[in-house]
Amino acid sequence: MIKAENITKSYNNGKIEVLKDISLEIKDGEFVVILGPSGSGKSTLMNILSGLEKADEGKLIVNNENLSEKTDKELTQFRKETTAFIFQQYYLLPHLNVENNVKLGASLIGNKDYKEIITSLGIESKLHSMPFELSGGEQQRVCIARALAKKPKILFLDEPTGALDEKTGREVLNYIMEEKKKYGFTMVMVTHNPSISLMAETIIKMNSGRIVETIKNKKQMSAYEIGW
Ligand SMILES: Nc1ncnc2c1ncn2[C@@H]1O[C@H](COP(=O)(O)OP(=O)(O)OP(=O)(O)O)[C@@H](O)[C@H]1O
Numbered sequence: 390m391i392k393a394e395n396i397t398k399s400y401n402n403g404k405i406e407v408l409k410d411i412s413l414e415i416k417d418g419e420f421v422v423i424l425g426p427s428g429s430g431k432s433t434l435m436n437i438l439s440g441l442e443k444a445d446e447g448k449l450i451v452n453n454e455n456l457s458e459k460t461d462k463e464l465t466q467f468r469k470e471t472t473a474f475i476f477q478q479y480y481l482l483p484h485l486n487v488e489n490n491v492k493l494g495a496s497l498i499g500n501k502d503y504k505e506i507i508t509s510l511g512i513e514s515k516l517h518s519m520p521f522e523l524s525g526g527e528q529q530r531v532c533i534a535r536a537l538a539k540k541p542k543i544l545f546l547d548e549p550t551g552a553l554d555e556k557t558g559r560e561v562l563n564y565i566m567e568e569k570k571k572y573g574f575t576m577v578m579v580t581h582n583p584s585i586s587l588m589a590e591t592i593i594k595m596n597s598g599r600i601v602e603t604i605k606n607k608k609q610m611s612a613y614e615i616g617w
């Protein structure tokens with residue numbers, strides 16, 4: 390479970406207030422989308438919930454660990470054991486082939502069955518390809534495989550389809566949902582696209598650094614049912 394209480398975050402010695410009094414709760418296995426316009430603080434909130442960044446004030450408990458009290462070193466260890474990330478940019482290592490990029494994720498926890506994950510993402514024929522030889526959608530699928538090879542308890546995604554066209558974007562979202570069904574990890578996805586938010590169980594709407602609405606989505610749509 391992720392439980393945030395009265396989180397605040399500012400930059401430039403308090404001049405830029407980015408997050409104002411954020412409280413939320415995310416259950417184990419839940420799929421939550423953080424939705425809001427550009428600059429509303431979505432990425433900053435995700436970075437704090439995942440232990441990439443520290444809040445200025447407030448309390449943050451993730452899987453029974455109090456992140457607000459952890460040192461940078463402890464946060465690194467927490468991320469290694471608990472979380473995985475997928476971003477809009479692919480961040481694959483350019484000099485490593487697909488297998489070795491994914492292995493790198495797997496090696497963090499010594500997972501030997503990473504090949505199964507590669508197969509389930511439909512990129513087994515690309516095992517020995519280099520990142521530059523892949524399309525954007527394929528590169529993002531390698532990123533998903535690398536993230537999941539870590540067997541994360543929580544998967545954080547920041548605009549994972551932001552660089553993809555509609556067809557490829559839907560495919561990638563569909564792959565992500567299939568993996569979620571299989572492994573049951575908690576999923577927190579940032580997007581500015583209201584259509585994508587209809588896939589989630591819970592939609593947290595942000596504006597100007599605040600949560601303005603939390604919606605329980607009764608009918609979760611598939612990647613092929615939503616608008617784009
Ligand atoms: N390191 C930083 N230093 C100063 N200001 C920052 C920093 N990071 C973010 N901000 C500011 O905080 C605000 C929120 O940024 P954030 O990246 O969280 O927004 P976002 O909702 O993810 O936007 P987008 O949809 O464009 O990615 C913005 O005004 C941004 O300029």
Ligand SMILES: [Mg+2]
Nearest residue numbers: 431432433547
């Ligand atoms: Mg952002």
